[in-house]
Amino acid sequence: MEEILRVEHLTKVYENGILANDNVSISVNRGEIHAICGENGAGKSTLMKVLFGLEQPEQGDIFVKGEPVRIQSPSAAIKLGIGMVHQHFMLVDRLTVAENVVLGNEPRRGILIDREAACRVTEELGRKYNLEVDPTALVADISVGLKQRVEIIKALLRGAEILILDEPTAVLTSQETRELFEELRHLRDAGHTILFISHKLDEVKALCNRVTIMRGGRTLGTYELEGLSKSDISRMMVGRDVVLKIEKEPASPGAVELSVRGVEYWSELGKKMIDGVSFDVRRGEILCIAGVEGNGQRELVELITGLRSGGAGSAKLRGTELLGRPIRAARKLGMAHIPSDRMVYGVASSQSVKFNILAGKVEDARYTGKLLFRDRAIDRDMEALARAYTVKCTSADQTVGMLSGGNIQKVVVAREMSQEATLLVADQPTRGIDVGAAEFIRRRIVEMRDAGVAILLITADLNEALELSDSIVILHGGKVVAYFADTRALTEEEMGYYMLGVKSQTPEEVEGAVHAS
Amino acid sequence: MSAFFEAVGNVAFAAQILRVATPILLAALGATIASQAGCLNMGLEGIMLFAALTGVYVSSMTQNASWGAWAGLLAALAVGALLGALLAYLVLHLKTDATLAGVAINVIGSNATVFLMYVWTGSPGTSASQKSYVLPTVSIPVIRDIPVVGTVFSGQNVVTYMAFALVAALAFFLYRTPLGLRIRGVGLNPGAADSVGINVVGVKYLAYVLSGVLAAMGGAFMSMGYVSWFARDMTAGRGFIALAAQAMGRSTPVGSMLSSIFFGFTMALSNSMQSLSIPFELIEAMPYACTILALSAYAYQQTRKKKQSSGG
Amino acid sequence: MHHDLSGQSAGNEALNPSAQQQRDPHRGPAGKGGGLGAPRDINSRFELIRMLVAILIGIAITALVIFAVSDTPLESLRYMFIGPATTPRYFFNVLELMLPLVFTGVAISLCFSAQQFNLTAEGIFFFGGMVAAVAAITTKLPDGLHPFFCILLAGLAGGVIGAIPGLLKYRWNASELVISLMLNYVCFSVSMYVIKNHFRDKDAGAIVSYLFEKTAVLDKVVAKYRLTTGGVVLAAAVCLLAYLFMYKTRWGFSVRAAGANMNFTRYTGLNVAFAVIGSQVLSGVVAGMGGAVEMLSMFTRFQWAALTGYGWDGVIVAIFARNNPRHVPLAALFLAYLRIGADIMMRRTGVQMEIVKVIQAIMIVLLVAESFLAKTRHRMVVREATRESIVAEEVA
Missing domain, CATH: 3.40.50.300 (P-loop containing nucleotide triphosphate hydrolases)
Incomplete structure (x- = not known):
């Protein structure tokens, strides 16, 4: 088996200090469907972003067909024959299928786009790889499964030999998933290599040749799927590295x-x-x-x-x-609610800590009279809350957006937990x-x-x-x-x-x- | 009522619509190309004013009746391109809010032109004291001999013909050329454009520059076709009307043309009503009120569509 | 409302920091802040520096241009920057010009605070002037009451007009920007229609209305100048009330929250509808009142023939004031001073006063361009951060 892609000792640290990939190594053979499995936050997506040039690693080497490469942008990845089908499709809804396929890579006739050629290549690729789709349809009008096909065709048109699919079945119905698998097998048989990111073990078992397991930013190893049971994979994926202990009494639930x-x-x-x-x-x-x-x-x-x-x-x-x-x-x-995305919902980041904590209590009689706020009570209690929740800030008048992620989350928690x-x-x-x-x-x-x-x-x-x-x-x-x-x-x-x-x-x-x- | 039909029913009126619509149409095309790339050009008004002054100044400097006006037009277009690039720099690099950047360009355009005109002519009101040249009108053989049609469609200023030709050219550019496709791609989904290696910021720059050039052509027409001098704030809000025309025309060249003609019609109407006893202010308000209604209806329809598709 | 739980909820406990919670050594003394103003930290210090830099750059460019075009540059500069302070007349001119700018500045601040780009202030100011003029011509009321009735009416009319883009934005997400631009023209045309067709004084040469009732005109502070006591008092009241509203009430809080993050506003259960519509209605009320005050202070009959431009100036004032009504008078004073200075310069040395509006526009661009001086901001933040970590190390 010929190796097409190898990653050695790759490390990626995000700006907020999170170590997303820690000494990751992986080897992928030409013509296989290679699964990457791991829990949320195991580092799969980061690894794929690095491979597609969307993120730059701190350390490590990447080899494509044996050559060491640096992938600094999606265009560089495309040139190396790496294509990616994003979880959220990168398609322009109001353009036609053919226009989406050729966007940035348009066939020309004089100064014009050669629309016939665009349709023709779309159709030809479709026929060749069993990915048929109407090139003249508007993307907005076609089903999710077809949109995914368009994404695959886009990658193939740009000469992708290695195709990364990031949780491709998350948005598909079971019928569409079956069709996708047919298409992927067809592509593999035609010599393409597929990196399949998923945590759906049935699908991994049904489709893939080998699996690389990731956990806590590290690769645990690559295994032949034959002879590996779903329980085996599951056990490797969810094993705990650090056991967290929280002291608490048994619950005594009420109504x-x-x-x-x-x-x-x-x-x-x-x-x-x-x-x-x-x-x-x-x-x-x-x-x-x-x-x-x-x-x-x-x-x-x-x-x-x-x-x-x-x-x-x-x-x-x-x-x-x-x-x-x-x-x-x-x-x-x-009801109080700590939202999952603190920057989207949790805080008004250009406002002060005080402002953000008060947001849930503006109608509380402790903080507002009939017309005006009770500034003294607000100053005192918001400052006290910031302190009680150990928000690390110079004062409660500091801009929330300038705090670290953990402290921003504490501002959210301070507000929501003090809501009675x-x-x-x-x-x-x-x-x-x-x-x-x-x-x-x-x-x-x-x-x-x-x-x-x-x-x-x-x-x-x-x-x-x-x-x-x-x-x-x-x-x-x-x-x-x-x-x-x-x-x-x-x-x-x-x-x-x-x-x-x-x-x-x-x-x-x-x-x-x-x-x- | 008969006076009304007398005013509206004659052919000169139809010819006037095209003339009045020309600067609005050009600026609306500018707004259209910016909008197609996902950009807001709020500075059309200011760009038009700068272009109008530049055109008059350069044509006057040439002292040449045969090509002076053309030199003026070219210079005006160049200034439009520069201002488009400036706006792009403010918005894309300095990360200025597009609305406020546009407002600033308009304030600067409105006042700097007066300042410069004064430095040039010594008059703060108009540049009429200086001899400048107008762009020629074109008499089209054959058509000019057809009664009615000839009066309307022949003998218009060359810029009017260019404006309507540009509608077709812009439609062609946006929908038929690779660059046009990229502009639309960037406007509709910058992420998607980026993922296929398109330089999103570069495309937006280009859209702003082209937008500036188109608006500048409208401005140059004001001072070198519509009239033959520059006057303080002579665009009188046409840049904003153009924004509305673009919004009403759903950011398509043909749509912008239709709404510009509509605006041209109502403006021509209020011009020719001035002699009559009909309160022309109300007629004057009509296009704006209609725009508000049209935009509201469109927004209402979009909201309903969204509701229907998300309703489980 | 949850009596069963109050007193034992975590919220109340949280207000009494228990022993396990460490005290943060770098926090300033509690209560040093005062109410819910804009954040006060390195960012706000940076904003101040940026404003000073913008003003300096503006003044430098002005000086350069004056040197380029004026035969007597030093004299021009002196008239421009010192002129308004030299005689009472000029200074009163500054104050007279400041009043409309205060009104439109507050009006624009109100809706910009909620990130609503409603620019109808321009049209509403004009419309408010018309409404006040009509009321001043047609109604008969006692001396003290009459002008305020006219102003109130203009404010109401302004509120109704301001509600249009607000409602359309809230209900159907229609662009308040384009709609407000169109509304400006409708306001203008309708006002002109009303004056020309119903209240035009045909004996006067120009297109002007009949004279206002004497009782409707505001009283002057000093007989010689046009500055009116009522105008000053109302402008001050509007600033104060708008400030209290925005920074001291829960409704203003929701407006500012909406301006900062609309998702956050909805998620925390604040009143989004009020933030979007209410801010634009109030903005309209203030702009309408402004037009009325201007009309009843500066004129004895309606004689505007074109939009006044004060609405656009309001945008500049609001940006200088950082959308805070408390800072609007200072910003308006600054603008008015520059304008009158430029006007004096123009009349004395022939340098056109438009230069100062150009400079103001350049200054606002520098103020709102996020990346302008971004490196300085970064350096300041880094310096602050390293200083803090040194303090932290020392404490540790």
Whole structure:
């Protein structure tokens, strides 16, 4: 087998100090479908970005066909024969398929675009690789599966020999997924090499020749898939490097605070993202919704917190429906929410720490009279909150945008946790922040639980899920596939089986997530 | 009412529409190409003023009746290109808000032209004291002999013909050439354009420069065709009207042309109504009110479309 | 409202820092801030430096141009920069010009704070002047009350007009920018229509309205000058109220939050509709009042023939004031001083006053260009960061 791509000792550190790739090595053979598997945050996407020239590594060597190369831009990657199909398609909706295919690479006739040639190459490539698509259709009008084909054709037209597909099936229906696999096998048989990034083990088993497992930014090794069971892969993917310990008493759950029943949601593209999810969150308990990203938890939490509209079913906070009502209403009822993306939702980064903490309390009689704010109380309490939540800033008048990620997250946490909430939705509360800040936030969540608040935790971090939560609901493919009333006996291997779709509980067991109220 | 039809029904009126629409159309085409690349050119008004003054000044300096006006036009276009590049630099490099950068260009254009005109002519009002040249009108053989049609379509200023030719040229450029495709690609999805190796900032620069050139042609027409001198703030908001024409024409060359003609019609109407007892101010307000309605209707339709597609 | 939980929620505990929480050694004394103004830190210091640099560059360019075009450059410069302070008349001229700039500056600050690029202030100012003129001609009220009734009416009209782009933006996401530009012309044409067709004094030569009722005209501060007491008081009141609104009330808070991050505003449950529509309505009210004050201070009959340009000047004022009504008077004074200075220079030495508007535009570009002096900002931040880490090390 001839080697086409080799990466040696590659290290990538992001500006915020996160070590995304740590001494990564991988070797890929010509004409294979090579899977890259790993949990969220294992470093797969970073590695692919480096290979496609979107990120520059700090250290390490890349060899394409035995030659050492530096890939400084997507164009450089394209020249080396590397093509990428992004998870979010890079297509112009209002142009035709053929126009998208040739964009930046247009066939000419005099000063004109040779439209016929554009259509012809699109069709020819389509026929050759079994990727047929109508070149004159507007991209906006075609299905997701076809859009993906267009992306593949784009890469092939630019001479891609190595094709990177970043979680290509996340947006596809099962029928489209089957078709994609046919197409990929066809491409492989024609001599192309495919890097297939996924955490869907069924798909990896069905499609790929070899798999490289990544965990915590490192590569654990490359294995022939033949003879490797799904459980083997799962175990390697989810093994814990650092065992996190959080001191907490066993929960003593009280009455049901949030009850979610039969929630369903279809994406704009018509894919069913949430399929009949039901569970309850009780006071004084931390319920974790775990799952591999893309299995519906994003949509679920956005529906409950009001950031997303649409969907069916119900989510009631102490009997009052939340779905389809404004966020204001939910917050007035006692919901606090740590959002997953602090820069998009969590803070107004050009405003002060004080401003950001106060944002949730502007109608609180402690801070506002009938007309005017009570400045003295605001100054005193916001400063005290910033201090209580150990926000490292020169004063509460400092611009939030100038703080580090961990401190920005503490500002968000300070605001949300001081809201006198009865329900806290904590969505990836410690993602991408330093260990100290993360530990602080986790401890605070436990304190709130002990104070009787119902906590809905959404996390992609298995350590956090197991250590922090009292009970766990696991989502796979938009469905609840497991419920564990007590996490103490649960192991990460066991969780991995459910998250990756190796196992699922019986409907009766899953029913446990719904408590009689 | 009969007076109304007398004013509107004659052929001279139809010819006037084309004349009045010309500067708006050119600036609207400028707005269109910027918008196609995903850029906002809020500075059309200022660019037009600079171009109008440049044209008059250069043509006057040449002291040459045969090609002086053409030299003026060329110089005006060059100034337009420079100002387009300046706007691009402010927005793309210095990261100035596009609206405020445009407002600044307009304030500068409105005042610097008066300042420079005064330095040149010693008058702060108009440049009429200096002899300058106008771009020629064109009498088209055959067509000029056809009754009615000849009066409307022949004998217009050369820039008017250029403006309408540019509608076709711009449509051709945007929809048929590789560069046009790239401009549209950058405007519609810069990420996608970037991922196939297109220089997004470069394309936007180009769009701003071309936008400046088109607006400049409209400005030059004002002072070297519409009238034969430069006057303080002579564009009188045509740059903003052009923005509205582009928005109403959905950023397509033909759409911008149609809305520019509509504006030309109402402006010509209010001009010829001045002698009548009909309150021409209300007629004057009509195109703006119509634009507001059209933009609202469009926004309403877009919102509904979005709602329908996201409704589960 | 959650009595069952209050008192035991984590929020209240959080206000009493427990022993385990370390004290941050570099934090300044608590309570040093005051209320909810803009952030005060290295960034705000940088903004101040940038403003000074922009003004210096502006003045330098002015001086250069004057040297280039003037026969008596030193004299021109003296008239330009010192002239307005030399006689009471000139100084009153500055104050008279400052008033409309204060109104439009506050109006623009209100909607720019919410990141709403509503430029209708230009048209509303004109329309407000017309409304006040009509009210001043047609109504009969006692002396003290009459002008304020006219101004109130103009403010209401301005609010209604300001609501149009606001509503269209909020409901259907229509561009408030283009719509407000169009509205300016509608305001102008409709105002001219009303005056010309219904209130035109045909005995006067030019197109002007009938004379206002004597009772409707605002009283002068000093009989010789046109500055009016009512105008000054109203301008001060508008600044103060707008400042209180924006920085001391929950409604103003939502406006500023929307300006900083619309997603954040929605997510924290603040009132997005108010932030978008309310800011534009209030902006319209202030601009309308401004037009009325100008009309009843400077004129005895409606005699505007073109848009005044004060709306556009308001943009410059708002940028200098960083959208804070508290700083608007200073910014307006600065602008008015420069304009009157340029005017004196023009009349004395023949250097056209338009130069100063050009310079103002250059200054605002330097103020809003994010990357201007970016290296200086970076150096300042780095210096601050290293200083902090040294302090931290020492403490450790």
